[in-house]
């Protein structure tokens with residue numbers, strides 16, 4: 001009787017110990033809400049894309065979801081604007097402005113993507129990937145990922161191009177080629193040191209230049225280093241986090257980088 005009690009007590013202790021030691025890999029819940037107007041094929045591809053991104057982060061970085069994520073897919077601009085008002089509590093004027101200037105947004109764990117407003121379906125899925133990458137950046141950095149915008153946006157585009165290839169979309173190489181071609185059409189090449197704020201990112205080719213700069217960092221140090229940077233931002237300045245992740249000074253890299 002006593003032995004049986006001891007075995008039960010030992011099993012209970014081991015169970016509790018195991019509970020305490022296991023990292024919460026999927027601590028967050030995923031809510032995917034799809035507008036009625038989104039066609040079934042687009043919805044299936046969007047679901048496969050979301051799974052592809054989560055798998056990529058788990059395999060490449062060992063990062064699971066630790067916060068709840070809510071993904072709202074709209075079918076057209078009007079529903080997109082309405083979703084911005086309901087989900088973010090924005091005024092109608094602000095929501096209309098944002099809806100006219102974007103196809104996807106991510107804030108506070110709520111992601112809204114307009115699946116109905118792009119002629120190419122892969123373009124919509126690319127946006128979906130891009131916004132989920134922002135979610136992970138915020139999660140890992142404790143929302144300190146926005147000081148140096150070219151890295152934040154460039155990483156979202158670079159990782160999205162990689163994921164699109166892994167889920168059977170356009171190849172990562174063809175995205176890179178397209179970004180270089182876009183930049184060759186620029187009258188003045190945007191320079192990284194002037195791409196730190198949201199306004200500066202509105203200049204022609206800013207996203208393409210950021211993405212190509214991030215791809216250069218990935219060629220040097222591999223994809224794992226990219227999230228070493230975002231994780232380091234939690235406790236370090238962007239300059240220190242950059243040095244920890246890539247072994248170079250941020251300002252030196254910004255001055256010396258050329259996209260082609």
Ligand SMILES: [Zn+2]
Pocket residue numbers: 130134153156
């Ligand atoms: Zn973005």
